Amino acid sequence: MDVRVCEVTTKFGRSALSSAVLLAAVFVLASAYTATGGSSRDLLVDEMLTNLMLVVGMQVFIGNTGVLSFGHMAFAQVAAYATAVVAIPVVEKTKALPDLPFGLADVHFGPAGSTAFAIAVTLVVGATIGIVICRASGLAPTMITLAALFVVDQLVKNWKELTRGAGGLSGIPQQSVLWLWGGALVALVVAHVFQEARIGRFAIATREDALAAPALGIRLFTSRYAAWVVSMGVIALAGSLRAQSLGSVNPKQFTLDSGILILVMLVVGGMRSLSGAVLGAVLITAGTELFRQLGDPQRLDIERFPDVFLGGTMLLVMLLRPDGLLGDRDFGGWLRRRMTRRSDVTTVAPVSTGAALEATDITVRFGGFVALDGAGIRVGPGEIVGLIGPNGAGKTTLFNVITGLVEQQRGRIRLGDLDLSEATPVEVARAGLARTFQNLRLFNNLTVRENVALSALVAERHRSHRPPVNIDELLEDAGLAEFAHRRAATLDYGNQRRLELARATALAPEFLLLDEPTSGMSDTESLAMVDRARAAAARIGAGVLVIDHDLGFITRISHHIVVFSEGRMLAEGSPADVRANPLVAAAYLGSQA
Amino acid sequence: MTRLLQSLLDGVGVGSTYALLALGISLIFGVMHLVNFAHGELITVGAYTAYFFFLHGGSWWWMPAVIIGAAVLASVATEQIAFRWVRNASPFTMLLTSFALERLSHALWQIFVSPKQRPFPKPAWVFNSLTLGSVRLEVMDLVTIGVTAITLVGTAIVFRRTLFGIAVRGAAEDFDAARLMGVKANRVISGAFAFAGLLAGIAACLIVMRTPSAEPAMGSEWLLKAVIAAVIGGLGSFSGAIIGGLALGLLETFARAYLPDVATRLDRFSTGIVFIVVALFFVLRPQGLFTVSHAERV
Incomplete structure (x- = not known):
């Protein structure tokens, strides 16, 4: 077989294996948890799986390029609404959204079609904004992502013909949890493949040193942009499947606060490591739930205790382990190093080109x-x-x-x-x-x-x-x-x-x-x-x-x-x-x- | 003409509060390259301090001193407890640390006091006004402008004449060089946090005199505006922060006075628009209006 084809197959196989192992671990934990309690526990597993997809989506960009983004939730939002407008059956849709623009009124897709549509829409929107984000440097990209978040938030609240405003949309056919497991697997494989791929390695180089990477011939923009676009794809998958898991969308689902929740998962686990992203998603989802039960529903502080948990965890991790719990330890990376064989190329000095x-x-x-x-x-x-x-x-x-x-x-x-x-x-x-x-x-x-x-x-x-x-x-x-x-x-x-x-x-x-x-x-x-x-x-x-x-x-x-x-x-x-x-x-x- | 003067006065009134906060943010950015998202919480600390003292028979005669003291203490405490330990970490880590502090502050006020607004009495003279010709001068506006002017002049003196001020300015230009010149990093940074706390405390006084109440998330709105002002002025530039703050205040007031229709219609998108402007600023003129150059040595 051709060496290159062989290499690509190995990379893909390795990515699939790492993803499967990580997800299997999550599956064991989740099964143990749901087996010991009522059906309300299934909801937490759903939540954790969507969180996992979102964290992995963020990791692809933030983890590989080192550029902080607060705005990823904006694109999950776009995907969730894109899903809603095509997944809700036509009859109900005409009632909720009588003035739906872009000839979407008569469109109806199944779950796979809706997901694909949502990913396509998000990629178009995300890829456009990404051009600005990936060109900027220093604090600018972070501020632009924040801007994107506020703009999308206000659009969703005010473009009522398309979104029905603050009340949101319901009646999206609900899909089983299998879709979420499948989505999580796809997200993990995509993220692993990106880390193995050449362009992903280049993105990591720009994260490590934004001056040395160009000096070795790596274009900052190209590698960052690739990471951004892939990240948008995964985020869109997460947003769309979340909408189809809950059956409804509203502007409160993807806010700055929920974005920060996901960010905490990423930094707690260790943003450079995909295993860390998975660990963070599991730990923080569980911890948040635990602290929610400490709150007193009567005093309306049910949301406050999780906030203390989040703020406190983030602060402790930043102070004690700024690289996250796992740092650079990553199952995929470990596998890659284990499988590294000695290079069998024979270096030959080239014939001099005579160039001075x-x-x-x-x-x-x-x-x-x-x-x-x-x-x-x-x-x-x-x-x-x-x-x-x-x-x-x-x-x-x-x-x-x-x-x-x-x-x-x-x-x-x-x-x-x-x-x-x-x-x-x-x-x-x-x-x-x-x-x-x-x-x-x-x-x-x-x-x-x-x-x-x-x-x-x-x-x-x-x-x-x-x-x-x-x-x-x-x-x-x-x-x-x-x-x-x-x-x-x-x-x-x-x-x-x-x-x-x-x-x-x-x-x-x-x-x-x-x-x-x-x-x-x-x-x-x-x-x-x-x-x-x-x-x-x-x-x-x-x-x-x-x-x-x-x-x-x-x-x-x-x-x-x-x-x-x-x-x-x-x-x-x-x-x-x-x-x-x-x-x-x-x-x-x-x-x- | 009257409307012009009135808007000018109002704009400078709001803008000078932004300027005080932006100056603090710029100061901290100068010495440790951190955009401190927890800076707005100093206002919250000041407001809750006032609330507690009023519960136990406070008086506006000495309240400003207490508010300012609390803000200074809180500012220095955040440095000692949190920022000192991440000083050499990536900007990413520092930014998230400040974010964590902000979250934690919100949640703790909500749990230990109340998620609801807590009002306290306002100073008696606050809504008095005097009329000069056709312009109505609110006492509060005059107080705001006066206090800010005095503070800024004081700040200018501190930064030009005192050893501390010169050390901070030196550190903002080039920390390593400043350190070689014998500037003690810990002392300069603590001092910068104390000074930023002082400025935020003064701002907090002006804010709670106008709207005498404490609320868990009250600091965040102000913070957003102050960050915008600091960015417009160029992070790390002190005069830039002041001009950025005033510009933002005037812009807001004039938009409301002269383009009320547009303003209401755009109000729905206000945060979004402001952020687009900031984002554009970042892309087109990342160094802000006033350049502080940092050449990286390779």
């Missing part, structure tokens, strides 16, 4: 400060060029200009025949420049191997003209094989630096741009780094441009050294030449002495 990296006449001003003043640099194919200079010489600024993070006022950047002068970080990375960062930017909550595997995934998709790399060989080169399944955040400083190198290498770039790869390392470690960086570059046939303060490291590793001072090139030449140059001694070594 050239930056010429670069000028950058920050306000009145001239960081770069007509500076330039050239790195030939397979060449290792060291860039040194005192603090403020403009070394990192040059890196940032080349990789598209800082815009130059003048000057051109070329990679072979390719003009990268105006390129974005994503385009630069895909064109074949991979960088590391001075102040480490790893995907902290992912394992060492997953960090490297992510760049390999980008390479597979966007740099397929280069031969594939063997992740495990790269890890061995970097001396990280024994830590492959540790979280990146738990590594010591030197290993984190080596991991950044391995991650950049896995992109199979034409050039590696290393920003102070030995900073914070001991002398022996930085000596070893010479060999590691050389080995990594040789394995993928890449040239290297490296900045460092450690003159010993730079002279050992470089074929050619360029010295910057005050935004300009001061000198260049072989390591020996540069050492002998009195200008360099004065500007650079002198200032160090």
Whole structure:
């Protein structure tokens, strides 16, 4: 069988297995609960299953992208009403909604049709609003989702021709609990598949570091948007099935408060983990019910005790375990790691394309400060060029200009025949420049191997003209094989630096741009780094441009050294030449002495 | 002309209360990058404090001091109990912590006092008015504007002249640099919370003088407006918060005075519209009207 087909089948099978195991656990708990009490207990199980679907829907977006949304309930609301207007039989519908627009008056679908219709409507609405949400950054997406929630809420209350206002709609044919179990299974499988899929991995990378992901060729918008759309689909399923389980819809079902309830489930369980989402849904649904029974119906505080429980639980979890009860522990993830086999790709160094990296006449001003003043640099194919200079010489600024993070006022950047002068970080990375960062930017909550595997995934998709790399060989080169399944955040400083190198290498770039790869390392470690960086570059046939303060490291590793001072090139030449140059001694070594 | 002056006066009256709250939110955002959703609860705390003291023979002569004191204490307490421990966590965690506090506050007032509104007496002079030419001046408006003006001038002096104020402003620009300069993080943040509490306490006094009652969720409406004002002004910008608050107050009053038809019709969608505006603001000018730049070092 084709390797790719085989891989897709494995991913799907794994997702289905994880989902089934999680849901089976829930089923055992639910059966034990309903078997010991009256039929009112069935209602709680219904509630828990819809909650579970909603949490899973939120997890797909919030958990994978790290962007907080208060507005998911708005879309569940849209789906619930979309279900109502097509699922209620025509006769009753004409009575309740005599002026129903869009020619919906005579439409009537069965349960499957209504669900499909609701998902379609929600996807159209959600995907449109999602464009704005996924383009925004910082706090903006959260505020926009909040706006969406209020707008939908007011539309539902006021667009009476379609929704009958505050009273809501009833008479939706009620479906059995089997639909809810089925829906929960579908939701879990979809969410697991998304986490396994390439685009899902990319979304997770943007969550972990929104600057490092683009520098590896991952587009923030595309991956976030994919997560948003999938999340909308699951939320719509949940909203529609909830309406069909209750038999009615009203504006009070999907409010900010109910959204926060779901959010609490997500953060209590651990938002990065799907197992956590399931755990949260079960725990919070049960806890809320328990506290509801503490309330005194006479004093009307029946809703208040659950509120104390929710607020208190959320506060305690935030203070004591901000990553949630499970953190990164996830059944699906565990299964994936267990099933990871050693990569059997043989890395072959590609035939050199002969492309050189050239930056010429670069000028950058920050306000009145001239960081770069007509500076330039050239790195030939397979060449290792060291860039040194005192603090403020403009070394990192040059890196940032080349990789598209800082815009130059003048000057051109070329990679072979390719003009990268105006390129974005994503385009630069895909064109074949991979960088590391001075102040480490790893995907902290992912394992060492997953960090490297992510760049390999980008390479597979966007740099397929280069031969594939063997992740495990790269890890061995970097001396990280024994830590492959540790979280990146738990590594010591030197290993984190080596991991950044391995991650950049896995992109199979034409050039590696290393920003102070030995900073914070001991002398022996930085000596070893010479060999590691050389080995990594040789394995993928890449040239290297490296900045460092450690003159010993730079002279050992470089074929050619360029010295910057005050935004300009001061000198260049072989390591020996540069050492002998009195200008360099004065500007650079002198200032160090 | 009369209507213009009247609207102007009313708008500045409401807007200055928004400004006091927005300033507190902006201040906290400046020192710890947190949009504090629990900030509105300080008003609730102030109102319930007033209610309890009036139950036991309170008087408006000393009530403002008590309200302000309660708000300051509550603000510092939230920092000590909750926010201190999540200071280095993600903005997500901090935001949810403040949300949790808000929920908890609502629920606790409901359980331990009552879900219903609890009224208390208002100051005798509050609805007095004097007429100047054709403009009717409500004493309360004048008091509001006067108190706010004094508070803002005082705030400006504190932030420009005192060591604490300079430390807070420094921390808002760049906390790490401020720390290197010897600014003590704990003290600055506690101080910022105390100051935000003071501003919220003053706002609470002005609010309960107008509508002397306490209600569990009363803080949330004000909070929403204050967050909007702070966002319009640019989170972290102090002058921006004040101008944002005034702008929002004037906008509301003028819309009601000059476009009453549109205002009523749009009232059904008011929250939605306000939020769309805020969302647009975020997309088109994420830094607010007044820029506080934070360049990230890479």
